[in-house]
Amino acid sequence: MVKEPEFKRSEIKNRKNQVAKPRKHKYFTALIFVIVVLLGTFFLYLGHIYRDAQKMTTKIYSSSNITKARDTQSLLKAGKPISILLMGTDTGAVGRNFKGRTDTMIVLTLNPQKNKMTIVSLPRDALVAVTGYKKYYPSKLNSAYDYGGSGTTIKTVQNYLNIPIDFYATINMGGLENMVNAVGGITVKPLLTFSYGGHSFVKNKTTKMNGSTALAYVRMRHSDPLGDYGRQQRQRQVLTKVAQNGTKLKSLMTERFFKEIKKQLKTDITFNDMLLLALKYRGTTRNMTSDHLQGEADLISGISFESVPATEKQRITNLIRSSLNLESATTGNTLLNSSSINTTEK
Template sequence: MKEPEQKRSEVQKRKNQNVHPKQRKYFTLFLLLIVIILGTFFFYLGRIYTDAQKMTAKIYSSSNITKVRNTQTLLKEGKPISILLMGTDTGAVGRNFKGRTDTMIVLTLNPQEKKMTIVSLPRDALVAVTGFKQYYPSKLNSAYDYGGSGTAVKTVQNYLNIPIDFYATINMGGLENLVNAVGGITIKPLLTFSYDGHSFVKNKETQMDGSAALAYVRMRHSDPLGDYGRQERQRQVLTKVALNGSKLKSLMTEKFFKEIQKQLKTDISFNDMLLLALKYRVATHNMTSDHLQGDADLISGISFEAVPETEKQRITNLIRSSLNLEESTTGDTLSNSSSIDITQK
């Protein structure tokens, strides 16, 4: 059973309404992760080099998979790279980095073209999870639940026929503490609603503490755009946390870094961060933002997002182009082949 085209048009309408020259400077979820990673690195490097290494070690967590590409060579040569960004929503109930991912974004950095590309993936996209095909049909966000970051990476790779070079996971359940750690945020809600004891009015500038921010990003069922709307609110709040009124120095506190150690995991190592800082910051000068659009479908009474092959191919083309890879057919998670085409242009 398909949802009408109205949902797709509403998503595009809200997206178009939000496109503003100043807002293009906002790096959404990527900005939060990279600012935290690089900001943490430079903050500690300015004090003691070994402290920077220790800090990085606390957030480092291997994906435990063999990577499709040689990431060290890519970084040293300053070639385009990709990062799978994931947001979990479990910390508030005492289960850090477990469960399903509420947010999944493929980010590419191309320092040669000074360009960054961000693509949001629907959490309910219909897939066969790599290594767990016996549970088909599955939702894309279950990949992390089944096998952790490595399984999520492999599933996205196979789904779109793109290489994923790194991953970063932030615990959305810890968002309340993160917002409080930076002294709260001020935003204009994207819609009017009440949730978990908090009320929000569309376009009315609102000061939020951690509790209010968490309620704002958690509501899904009352949003006419469903999960697409929630993803947009998450990106809005995470951006504000990162920028905090465009005063990044507010992030450079012991309190913030101690909190982020609990909420962030990545396989970007200390040496990787050095190379990112030296060669990839220029890639944030221009940003392209997009999303993979699916259509609601019911399978055995369970709701999925069925993404048309033409739409998958469009996103595959976009991401591969941003990585300077040759065009190739989009992926198929039901295929017996798990090879990823990494042919360079």
């Protein structure tokens, strides 16, 4: 009878290891392959999104054709506070994009050092002398865009409040409906109870809004006890929500979002600027403060204006300059010949 050879326990263990190694290696190789494929697919997708974003930015870019009060590139690279003038055209809803007067005007500041965003609405009927068009004085602030476009509006706002405007963005407010839909809708607590455009709102009742609902919410003016100032509050509220939802990666990485941005926005923020904004300023949306410049009704030659007291203008100038980490300075005056903007940092 032939006996099987006897092995020491250590030899048996070693032999088991020798047999198991090729199988582990095969599993490990398969796992690496799967990871590589998944990462490759992910980066290809990111590359696709990157290219789409680059193309979209090229299409929405429109120079203001003015010399800025500050070196915007240095500000972005250093991650310093910046300002953006947001303008909503009042004609987009009927198909005439980016023409006419600005129905909405907001000075937005982003301070990454404090992780804070400040939103200040300006009355569209504010009494001003439009820079470069003083012969038309008295004028309304919202006529600056109609007279000379984004560059003229930037200069006028700068001179009006003695603040630097680093960038601008003009949004087709008629297209706000599609913008809200593109970020998946927004959730808002209405500031008052009213019905408009087939939609009803209840004060302080949390409401999920799609684009059509949000547009109705911001367009109503005559039934608001605060008039245009009430509408400004609602506009700030909705734009803030859109900004919050728009910073979510899942909202940005959609073809629909790119298509809507391309149709509804014009800005002098370049693609590289946007990359820096995404990298260094994204946290500012976590802490938002909103305010508005309060005027008083004034009738001049049968035309209604909003005359803003010097003390109120100074208050808003102080607020915006502080949010930009700039030294205090006297508020502006559009009737003065000097167009020098104080940009001294603290």
